[in-house]
Amino acid sequence: MKEQLERHGRPLKVVLEVMCIVALGLFVVLFIIPRETSGIGLGLNPSTVPTIAALVAAFLAAADGASRLIRSGPFVSSPLRMPALLIMSGVSVLTVFLLGYGGALLSVGVTLPLLMLILGERRWLRVLATTLSGVLVAYWMFA
Amino acid sequence: MYELWAGLAEAIAPDVMLFVLLGIFLGYIIGVLPGLNRPVALAVAIPLSYYMSPLSAIAFLVGIAKASGAGGATTAILLNTPGEINAAATCLDGYPLAREGHAKKALKVALYASVTGDILGTLALIVLAQPLASLALGVGPVEMTAIMLLSLTFIAALSGRSLLRGLAAGVFGVFLSTVGLDIETATPRMTFGQVELLDGIPLIAITIGMLGLTEMFIQAQEIFTQRREQTVPTITPPGDGKLTPKEILRIAPTMVRSSAIGVGVGILPGLGPSIASFVSYAIAERTAKLGDRFRRGEIKGVAAAETADNAAVPASLVPLFALGLPGSVSAAILLAAFMIHGITPGPRLFAEHGQFMYAVYGAMLVASLFMLLVGRVGLVAFANLTRVPQHIVIPIVILLCIVGAYVESRSLFAVQVTVAFAVLGYVMEKFDYSRITFLIGFIIGPLLETAARQALVITGGQFSKLLHYPVAMALFVMAIGVGIYFIRSPRSSPVDAEG
Secondary structure, X not given: OXXXXXXXXXXXXXXXXXXXXXXXXHHHHHHHHHHHEOOOOOOOOOOHHHXXXXXXXXXXXXXXXXXXXXXXXXXXOOOOOHXXXXXXXXXXXXXXXXXXXXXXXXXXXXXXXXXHHHOOOOOHHHHHHHHHHHHXXXXXXXX | OHHHHHHHHHHOOHHHHHHHHHHHHHHHHHHHOOOOOXXXXXXXXXXXXXXXXXXXXXXXXXXXHHHHHHHHHHHHHHHOOOOOHHHHHHHHHHHHHHHOOOHHHHHHHHHHHHHHHHXXXXXXXXXXXXXXXXXXXXXXXXXXXXXXXXXXHHHHHHOOOOHHHHHHHHHHHHHHHOOEEOOOOOOEEOOOOOHHHOOOOOHHHHHHHHHHHHHHHHHHHHHHHHOHHHOOOOOOOOOOOOOOHHHHHHHHHHHHHHHHHHHHHHHOOOOOHHHHHHHHHHHHHHOOOOOOOOOOOOHHHHHHHHHHHHHHHHXXXXXXXXXXXXXXXXXXXXXXXXXXXXXXOOOOHHHHOHHHHHHHHHHHHHXXXXXXXXXXXXXXXXXXXXXXXXXXXXXXXXXXXXXXXXXXXXOHHHHXXXXXXXXXXXXXXXXXXOHHHHHXXXXXXXXXXXXXXXXXXXXXXXXHHHHHOHHHHHHHHHHHHHHHHHHHOOOOOOOOOOO
């Protein structure tokens, strides 16, 4: 049963993936490139290369999706999960925020122990020692 | 001749030697630490090299690249877990040797083999790069475009499960490289009114984000799912370390043959140290003599894998120095480092920076000697680093990435780009789009655009005129042939074509 569900579910994911990429490619070619490039009537138009590149990238991704559907695979399920990305990118954004508003020492001093705790470190002496070392290195780098 | 001696003299200046030593030391540590690899190490180290002189910076980075490969063997032998994917073949015989109580001997063989491969690879680089660069001076834009397309196809084919997805990633990299001022008319392209984007998306930020930060996100994901870091690995005790002259003589032919394999594989774009080490191991196993104990603890197996792995690293710099084309992700990062310091690798490199290049060669040979010294002195000490848990390594590397991106430009914009590309890298990894091909596409993008534009002018945009360029035509046909071959025979797993 589970296998059947996967067989039906995975091609749908591929179709969605291809549709997203093609839509993004068209959006870039039809809206972003024309609005964000301007030629001066000399030589090759500056939009030519980015347009070709965007079209080719979208075409290749779509062709790959189509070939996977025709061959019924390989539908490789990635072990990577979005919650992990959200947690790690969230902490990274916090680091950038603290870097901008409080400087490197505060940024390192807050996010280093936070990351260690998130990753499962519970020994306070280790957390403290690593944080202190990190702050000292940051001080050395910026001093 | 003056340039040669002056360059070599520069290479043995105290400050350069100090940075080589530092690079080697850091490279060993990174190679031994679980979860870290050569590209991550180079990406994190680039901002540190920003404040060094060009020679010290390149020497420092080359030191890291060389020693991280050698360090990777330590965990392969002691834990049966390669510190780097390149050292995976070392596990096959290294770990059985350690289990039999010969861990120290296996570590010594790995060290000597690494140094031998590295020295022979460096010599091959010295011998081959300059003549190839001289030949490349006669290569026109049409041929250059063809060479770049062939390289990109090769790299795309070998760095993921699907050639089409690999190529899509590479072309996407080329697309993003067009952000900034147009190379011909200097009008802004896709800058969204941001002054910071006029020079293009910062290369260092992308490199750190895509390689360093993304890799740490992936490692963190593994911890979230497995919580495998909670157990401190038990390492095999060093045991017997005596390596007799007879044993050295027994592995010497294997080391010479594996060096040649490493050089041959390393020069080809897309193939990397991991492929070199597996090919070399397979050949060593196939040519085994009666009494050899391959896969059960054979020092020739360790020597074959490690020699080829380390010979491939300097050899992969041949296309970079001669043509300006990075054949691997490490070469791509080194290309970025060269460019930061105002030196553009390519056919004119030796004509314009001859003395500097001799100094780089000198520093690379010095690095080989330091590799032997540091590796020998710290043989057992480095082994203890395998105990450092990942929940300490990952936060430190993440902060090094972010702070490093900030140090390079002192601008929050670069840091934001780093984080954005880390997220993009993770998403690409999830959907199996090669980050390596993307990065190489991004780096060669401006070169490809320039060459393609010049080719268009030369041919007047007429396809039929391409027939006047037989070499270019042959290369285009080869690229198509490679494409068709890999589309018809997709692989079930990526080869990790980098290093």
